[in-house]
Amino acid sequence: MLPEQQSRLAVVLVRARNPYNIGAVARAMHDFGFSDLRVVNDYPVPFEAARSAVHASAVLNRATQPSTLAGAVADCTLVLGTTAVGDRVLEHPLYTLAHAVPRVQAHLDAYPGSKVALLFGSEKTGLSNAELSHCHALVTIPMNTHTAERHLSMNLGQAAAVCLYAIAQSEAVPTPPQPPPASSGDLERLTVLLQEVFDRSGYARRNPGHARELNVRRIVRRMTASHEDAAVWSGILRQILHALPSTPATDL
C-alpha cells in the first residue's frame, strides 16, 4: 500500500480498557506505517501509561479522542468492524481478513482522499450491535478451528498487528477515480432524517421493528450511496418532513 493511502486508514479503538493494549496497537501502527489512531471511550484514556510502550509515542501523540463513535467515523467512507463472530447474529457482510484487504485497497484506490476506518471493540466484549450498526461490513481473522474449544477472541494488540500487517502488504492497483462515496457523517445525517420521517409518518408505529434506530442505521449503510446522492436524499427527506403534519399521523 502506498504511504499516502496508509495515511488514509484510521484505526478506531472503542472502549479499549487497558492502556498497555492501546500502546500495543499504537506500536503496531507505527511498525507498519499507519498514523491515524482514534480512541472512543466514556472517560479520558490514560495515554501516559500507554506511552510507556516503546515506539508507540509518535502515534499516541497524534491520537484523537472523539466523544462518540459516530463522530469518530464521520469523515470515513468505508467502516469495517473487526469481530470474532462467535454466536452473534450477523446483520452485515462478513469477510475474512484476506478477503477484506483487497476491498480496503480498492476503496483507497478508487476514491482519492477517502478515509477507511478499522474498528476494534473492547477486550472483553468486542463491538456491540449498536457499534456494529455504524459499519459497512465486518472483518474476522480466521483462527484455529480444529479444537473443540470455542475460542472467541484474540489479544487486541496482536489482532491489530495481524490486520495492519495484512493491509500494509497489499499492493495498490491503478484505478480510474470514482465519484466520492457518502461519508459516515453523510449517512448518519440521512439516518436521523429517515428516523424522523418514520416517526412523523406513522411508519414507526406500524413497523416498530424496521424503525428501530439500529435497523435504520443499517439500512442506510446498505444503500452504498455516493456523497452527491446522499445530499439529494437528504433534500428529499427534508421536503417530506416539511410536508408532513407536525404531529404523527394516527391510524384511521
Next chain:
Amino acid sequence: MLPEQQSRLAVVLVRARNPYNIGAVARAMHDFGFSDLRVVNDYPVPFEAARSAVHASAVLNRATQPSTLAGAVADCTLVLGTTAVGDRVLEHPLYTLAHAVPRVQAHLDAYPGSKVALLFGSEKTGLSNAELSHCHALVTIPMNTHTAERHLSMNLGQAAAVCLYAIAQSEAVPTPPQPPPASSGDLERLTVLLQEVFDRSGYARRNPGHARELNVRRIVRRMTASHEDAAVWSGILRQILHALPSTPATDL
C-alpha cells in the same frame, strides 16, 4: 495449512526475558492452531507468570525447556530465524515473511514427518550470530520503511502473531514425498566431525577464518544434505579422522 502440518511447526524462543511476552506467543500459537513451543534459556522460565495470559495455558503446559539451541532444533530439518535485519551483516538467505511462508509450506508438504523450527530471539537483542548459525535461512517482517527513523524490532508477541497468522493461512499443495532431509542434529554432528578434521589436519591453523565454529556450522547448513547423505558424510569424516595422525600436522 493442514492441522497435521501445523503440529510439525515448532516455535523456539531463545532468551525471551518477559513472561508476559512468552504468554503472548503461546496465546498466538493457540489462536492459530500451533502447539509445539520450545523455550531456550539459561535459567528456568517462570511459566507460572506466563500462564496468566488467557488461552495460553494449553500451549504452555506442553512447552519444553531444552538447555541448548542445538538441542532445541535437533529434530528439525528446516530452521528459520526471525530478524529485524538492521545493520547486521547477513550470512544467510533472507526472505520476507510473504516469501518464507511458501517455503515452509513446501518443506512440510515434501517431507512427511519433518519438523520446521521458527526462532525468535530476545526482546532486546534478537538472535545472536552464534544463534543464527543454526539457521538455514532468515525471515523478516517488512515494516514501515517510509520514516527516517530506523525502527529495528517488533514486540515479540505481535511478531509471533503476524508470522503464525501468515503461516496458518497457507494452503497445502499435494506434492510427491521427497527423501528425508538431514535434521539439525545430523548437521550438528557433521559440524563437530568437520571441525575435528580441520583441527587434526592442520587446516584450521592455515585457514583460521574458515575453521571458526560459526563458519563451519554455516557451511554445513548450506550443504542441504539429505538424512542419508549426512550419514554417508559422517562415515567419510570418521574414516578421515581414523587415518589422520593423532597429533595435528605441523608445517614443514
